[in-house]
Amino acid sequence: MGQTDVGELYKRLDTTTALLKEDLDVSYMDALIETSENILDGGRVKVEAGLPHQQIREQLNAQYAQIKLGQLTTDEIRQAVQLSILRGERTDLIQANHQMTPDSIGFLVAYLLEALADLTNKPTLLDVTVGTGNLLYTVLNRLQVATKSVGTVYGIDNDDTMLALAGVSARLQGLNVELFHQDAISDLVVPQVTASVADLPIGYYPVDERAANFATRATSGHSYAHHLLIEQSMRYTVAGGFGFFVVPSMIFKSAEAKSLTKWMTSATYMQGLLNLPRELFQDENAQKAILILQNKGDQAKQAQRVLLGEFPSLKDQVGFRRFTDELTQWKQQNLA
Incomplete structure (x- = not known):
């Protein structure tokens, strides 16, 4: 480099x-x-x-x-x-929900995608909160090195400035990307994809009429946007396909988690929740994790042992090699 x-x-x-x-x-x-x-x-x-x-x-x-x-x-x-x-x-002075996903997190999402998803037939990707594109493009560039043949990737965002930045970035890189300026909770015009990735904005979604079409909606008041976006992403992912979502580590501790858990159990297999390295966050309460979901169907099955834990420090090369060996073993025992 x-x-x-x-x-x-x-x-x-x-x-x-x-x-x-x-x-x-x-x-x-x-x-x-x-x-x-x-x-x-x-x-x-x-x-x-x-x-x-x-x-x-x-x-x-x-x-x-x-x-x-x-x-x-x-x-x-x-x-x-x-x-x-x-x-x-x-x-x-960009607001927090519009700030770019760091490379370190993009690298870990890409690593999990390579390790767990089926990337044999020109994989396609979707990011329903693409922003400036850094997460999606970090993943795409690593996939292009790993598989040599990647299909179209799709990005959705409702902020026209962020999307314009994603557009010029993709063109400067010569990437095969289709970007759409729209509310990601509305009906999308993208096809089913191999896998979804997203660094989800945290907060409430204001349009209750649209949220009403989702199983992860709140029983009263506004729904959590990140819950709706997870469900939406998996709707546009193929049977047996994976979704990798950057979420708060405490995502299942909120009062609204019940509807998310109920939907996940009915529509997907929750295969893992891995905390990101603590060094990436100044405040322990702000720590995030990567949620790993797999759609039901095709050859998919629920892992006997859900992948839980924390990534080692990115500076700890020995620890990370040990982690990759453990992940390979986990996949053979639980997903093969």
Whole structure:
């Protein structure tokens, strides 16, 4: 991995974004979308109503001339875009539910997907809370290395700025992605997929009429959005297919957990709940886990021993190798 290449592309993205932000008087995120569009257009600066000014155009052109996407790997481009989005989150003070999924969590989701799901026939993926795409693209890029042949991946989000960022990021990386701007709790236009992934926003879903179509809805008042999104994701996943969801570690401790548990038991097999490494969270109460569900049907069966526990520290290479060996053994004993 060429860290200098990642850093160089990030520097160009950040410099050109800052120039456009100042000259066009827009947010960092909007300027990042604009500069990415310019790069995708061969380094041609889009001009509207005389903006950006001629002097800024010349500075932009000088920066764009230094960018050589063809010399970078797909994941190097993703990392540079990710750094730019992180800068944008700090600059624009993005709300917590819109913040990007860190690489470390994406890596662990991808690892579980590779280890447990059937990826033999051009696997397809869905993320109903795609945001800027970092989780989905981290998983996709690792799958492309592992399987060489991946089908279309699909992303849904109701925030047009986040989706625009996901769009330019996918195009810069040359990924086969279809993105849809819509409420993920409404009827989706995506086909059934091999597996679903999502880093779920936590909170209440405001449209009770739509929530009424879900088994995980609350008996009174607003329903939990993350419960509805888990159910929705599995609806669009094939029989026997897996869903990997980043959820609060205490997801089953809430008063609303009863309807989630009842639906999970009837429609899916809960195969695991693995706490993410504690080092990733400043506050123990904020710790998250990866919930592993498998749809009923096909050859799927309930694991005799549900996979429970915590990932070792990502810095503990020996511990992680031991964990991978244990997971392989667990799969052979419980899912084979």
